[in-house]
Amino acid sequence: MEEKKNETERTGRKLAIAASMLLFSSHRLPGVRGWELRRRLGRNYLKIIDALNSKLNGIGLRVKIMFDQPLGDNPAQEDFDRARFFITLSEPLSVADIVAAGWNIDDVAVLAAALSYIFTKGGKATEKELVELIEVKLPRWKVEAAIERFVRKGYLIRAEDSMIKVGWRTLAEVDEKELLKAIMDLSPSQAKDEVEEKT
Amino acid sequence: MSHEKKMVSKEELERIIALCESIEKRGLDPFSVNVKELLMRLRRILVEQRDLDTIVLDAETLYKIAVLISLQQRWLKERASSLFIDSQLVSLKIASAESKQLATALARSWRPIVKAEQLTLYRLRQGMEYFLMLPPRARVLEKLPIAREDAQRIAGQVGYAKGIELEEEIKKMHDRCIMMAGSSGEVDYWSIVSAYTFEDTVWKAYVLSFMVTEGLAEIKKNPLTGEMKVIPYPSKQKREKIAALVVSIKSGEVSKGLGRKKE
Numbered sequence: 290m291e292e293k294k295n296e297t298e299r300t301g302r303k304l305a306i307a308a309s310m311l312l313f314s315s316h317r318l319p320g321v322r323g324w325e326l327r328r329r330l331g332r333n334y335l336k337i338i339d340a341l342n343s344k345l346n347g348i349g350l351r352v353k354i355m356f357d358q359p360l361g362d363n364p365a366q367e368d369f370d371r372a373r374f375f376i377t378l379s380e381p382l383s384v385a386d387i388v389a390a391g392w393n394i395d396d397v398a399v400l401a402a403a404l405s406y407i408f409t410k411g412g413k414a415t416e417k418e419l420v421e422l423i424e425v426k427l428p429r430w431k432v433e434a435a436i437e438r439f440v441r442k443g444y445l446i447r448a449e450d451s452m453i454k455v456g457w458r459t460l461a462e463v464d465e466k467e468l469l470k471a472i473m474d475l476s477p478s479q480a481k482d483e484v485e486e487k488t
Numbered sequence: 489m490s491h492e493k494k495m496v497s498k499e500e501l502e503r504i505i506a507l508c509e510s511i512e513k514r515g516l517d518p519f520s521v522n523v524k525e526l527l528m529r530l531r532r533i534l535v536e537q538r539d540l541d542t543i544v545l546d547a548e549t550l551y552k553i554a555v556l557i558s559l560q561q562r563w564l565k566e567r568a569s570s571l572f573i574d575s576q577l578v579s580l581k582i583a584s585a586e587s588k589q590l591a592t593a594l595a596r597s598w599r600p601i602v603k604a605e606q607l608t609l610y611r612l613r614q615g616m617e618y619f620l621m622l623p624p625r626a627r628v629l630e631k632l633p634i635a636r637e638d639a640q641r642i643a644g645q646v647g648y649a650k651g652i653e654l655e656e657e658i659k660k661m662h663d664r665c666i667m668m669a670g671s672s673g674e675v676d677y678w679s680i681v682s683a684y685t686f687e688d689t690v691w692k693a694y695v696l697s698f699m700v701t702e703g704l705a706e707i708k709k710n711p712l713t714g715e716m717k718v719i720p721y722p723s724k725q726k727r728e729k730i731a732a733l734v735v736s737i738k739s740g741e742v743s744k745g746l747g748r749k750k751e
Contacts, residue, residue, distance in 0.1 A: 312602065313603070350602055377600060381599060398587035398588070402590055410575050411562075411566065427587070458601070466597075467596060468598075472581050473573060473578075473581065
């Protein structure tokens with residue numbers, strides 16, 4: 290009985306350590322690598338992460354694992370050790386939530402347009418193409434400033450020959466298929482309806 | 489004639505390489521190039537030119553064409569998949585949508601990372617430990633002559649501004665260094681600069697620094713022991729690399745008890 294209690298206490302402590310490691314990181318990139326978790330939580334760190342994930346689900350969060358490169362269905366232990374673990378929201382936000390969090394709606398629109406275009410261009414597009422595409426909707430200076438901001442935040446990467454690529458943060462936070470589906474679902478009438486609803 | 493032909497072939501191969509690279513880098517349609525024609529040209533060049541340079545360049549071109557073919561394969565796979573969405577179509581959708589609609593589309597697929605940037609108790613404890621480890625600055629400052637009167641006294645006593653001929657002082661210091669270095673060619677820094685008074689020590693270090701700057705000597709510091717040696721040169725030496733060396737002289741640290749005024 291006593292042993293079981295100790296075991297529960299130990300697991301609880303490990304869960305707390307895992308949560309603090311994933312939430313409070315002092316690196317430039319959020320989250321921690323698998324090997325860092327293994328060093329702190331022991332060999333069975335994946336079980337602890339699994340338990341933490343179940344607990345976080347209750348409050349709308351989840352542990353996300355990002356592998357260095359796309360893997361098959363059964364990643365090996367070494368792949369998990371090299372992977373980056375972090376916590377993301379489990380459910381998408383509403384536009385009102387995003388705005389309330391301090392984001393500018395035009396900036397979010399620029400990111401949506403840029404990402405969906407880059408995804409369809411096989412992961413990269415020239416900056417000129419992107420600016421020309423989005424400046425139809427917003428002033429050029431605003432588009433350029435937003436792209437610069439998203440490069441700094443890690444959503445986009447500026448590669449050689451003025452190419453823009455998808456950044457690590459996009460891979461971590463944005464579901465490519467879902468975004469493209471959402472973009473394809475857009476219809477001009479939807480916009481009208483929304484405006485009418487507002488008025 | 490043959491040389492000209494060789495140059496033309498080389499240029500042609502380089503053009504093909506550049507073309508393949510631009511398609512690969514810019515993500516252009518790999519089917520916009522006629523691979524068959526490229527391979528025919530490659531074969532013709534190989535038959536005409538059989539020198540080593542052309543063969544090497546030819547091999548590189550062949551590799552680039554192979555990469556292009558693999559791009560074509562990937563392109564086809566993407567197009568064939570049911571999830572493929574054309575960029576033109578997306579462009580049209582973006583052009584016809586409102587900013588809010590685009591933002592809503594991203595919101596549907598976006599699950600932002602959650603992280604906290606507050607100071608944790610652990611980090612706070614680490615900071616506290618570091619702070620406690622730092623030596624108290626106040627005690628160090630106590631020893632330094634920080635008062636204006638003290639500074640004026642030192643300046644007055646040493647005579648920095650009394651028109652002492654610095655060049656003459658440097659020459660004297662140089663002669664002394666060479667004499668003390670003897671056959672070993674080097675002498676301990678502190679044995680050169682140490683004097684009976686703190687002010688004289690500072691003055692000697694000051695003159696020595698000018699001597700080193702002039703190229704009449706060099707100071708070498710052992711990074712492990714912290715020992716400093718002065719290597720005097722008989723004449724001015726031109727240096728290839730110049731580095732600054734900071735030597736702090738504090739009244740308590742002037743070695744061998746020579747730094748303080750004789751009581």
